[in-house]
Amino acid sequence: MFLAWNEIMKNKLRFTLIVGVLMLVAYLVFFLSGLANGLASLNREAVDKWDADAIVLTEESDQSLTQSSFDIDLVGDIDAEESAVLGQLNAIAQTGDQKANVSIFGIDSGEFIMPEVTEGTAFTSSNEVVAGDSLKDDGFRLGDTLSLSSTKETLEIVGFTDEARFNAAPVLYTDLETFERVKFGEEAAGNDSQISGIAVRTADPSSVTNEEELAVIETETFIESLPGYTEQSLTLNFMIYFLFVISSVIVAIFLYVLTVQKISMFGVMKAQGIPSGYLARSVIAQTAILATIGVAVGLGLALLTGAFLPSAVPVSFDILTMLIYGVVLIVVAILGAVFSVLTIVKIDPLKAIGG
Incomplete structure (x- = not known):
């Protein structure tokens, strides 16, 4: 953790760019989740309020x-x-x-x-x-x-x-x-x-009626059958899931480039006896720090944006959902760092320092 944080402090601009990209992706994910939740509420508010089975x-x-x-x-x-x-x-x-x-x-x-x-x-x-x-x-x-x-x-x-x-x-x-x-x-x-x-x-919708001309539809199924409801939800959720993949790829590319630039430095450190596991943990910790900062800033900006949006914009933030998405973003960012970890493990100290 010390090595990870120390490098971040010495290369603020470089890592600020990574945080900025993660923040934008997180902001878009949170805003889309709020939009999906708001649009869903537009369709189902009255039905939910009935509390019918x-x-x-x-x-x-x-x-x-x-x-x-x-x-x-x-x-x-x-x-x-x-x-x-x-x-x-x-x-x-x-x-x-x-x-x-x-x-x-x-x-x-x-x-x-x-x-x-x-x-x-x-x-x-x-x-x-x-x-x-x-x-x-x-x-x-x-x-x-x-x-x-x-x-x-x-x-x-x-x-x-x-x-x-x-x-x-x-x-x-x-x-x-x-x-x-x-x-x-x-x-x-x-x-x-x-x-x-x-x-x-x-308690048992199936026993409500025996009339052949009538059908008993459970409330959630009825809501999902509303025109455009399912298609709208699937579209927005697909965009959110795709952003998770984009986040992972962006982090992987950034960290891989940074790792390649520091191969000689990692080679010297390994030649001094620092194990690959320690260096790998430092990269993972560094990624976790950057992702957490980016996600936290993105979450704050999304909530701030929601506070100033006019009521005509159907955005409704669910804090629990946003926290889950935030954790997922951090996890996929860490997964994106795996390529850099593999590169570090494969570094030959002699070749890295020109031996």
């Missing part, structure tokens, strides 16, 4: 809540500890000059997916909604009257709730009667109620 949809819906529709009477055939009916449709909401894509959820206010209101009040009358608070960033406020695409119905925001986005769109929670009028028009009155799905809490 499974979602019941129609068999032919292809695990899509939007494509699912069945009679509410089928709720009676559901065998679960708790169940909550759910209607869903996508729309464009507008008030004044403000416009946003929204996901409208028709629910029963007495069931477990009813959100906790963080501002205002819960809906108690027709055409009232509790909106996801991300709509505030788009200029929507309590008391706003919303006009919707493809319907003459208007809705009033009476409350806001947190963590309410589904498939990247803010959620509007309302009662089932209002949901049906918005989706089907006035002709829906008097007809059998149609819902999109049923959220259930149960």
Whole structure:
């Protein structure tokens, strides 16, 4: 360790360049992990907040809540500890000059997916909604009257709730009667109620229903089936894993070049009786020091960047994930130093010093 640190102090510029490169790679890894986490949250916030074990949809819906529709009477055939009916449709909401894509959820206010209101009040009358608070960033406020695409119905925001986005769109929670009028028009009155799905809490999802037309999908599987969710996650994670490889290669190249430049010095040290193991441990320790500094600076810069980003940028840092990625970066950097260690072990003292 002494030899490693002493060399770093005597060649500050050379090793600062290595730290700088590692810092940039670490910064990019941490930022991408925050972006992946933030984009995932955009899709699944509302579903996670339900804390449901499974979602019941129609068999032919292809695990899509939007494509699912069945009679509410089928709720009676559901065998679960708790169940909550759910209607869903996508729309464009507008008030004044403000416009946003929204996901409208028709629910029963007495069931477990009813959100906790963080501002205002819960809906108690027709055409009232509790909106996801991300709509505030788009200029929507309590008391706003919303006009919707493809319907003459208007809705009033009476409350806001947190963590309410589904498939990247803010959620509007309302009662089932209002949901049906918005989706089907006035002709829906008097007809059998149609819902999109049923959220259930149960220890055994497979025993929830025997209806052939219904399918029980575990919550995580349902989320992974959301349009673009899996593809988006795989793309960003692949970029992160590729950066691990790049980090290892960069460190290997830098240290190998430095080792080649110091072959004569290592030869003299080995001729003086310093074992190859000691020199190898010094290179490993040196790499660990440089990688730790680079990763720590990259982590700090990523968190600092996140603090100043506008809310429109979906970045959400998970500290545990970032620490794991940081450790992985240090480990792959050390693995990249193996080539230098092998070079040191193979040095012949006589040849290195020109004997």
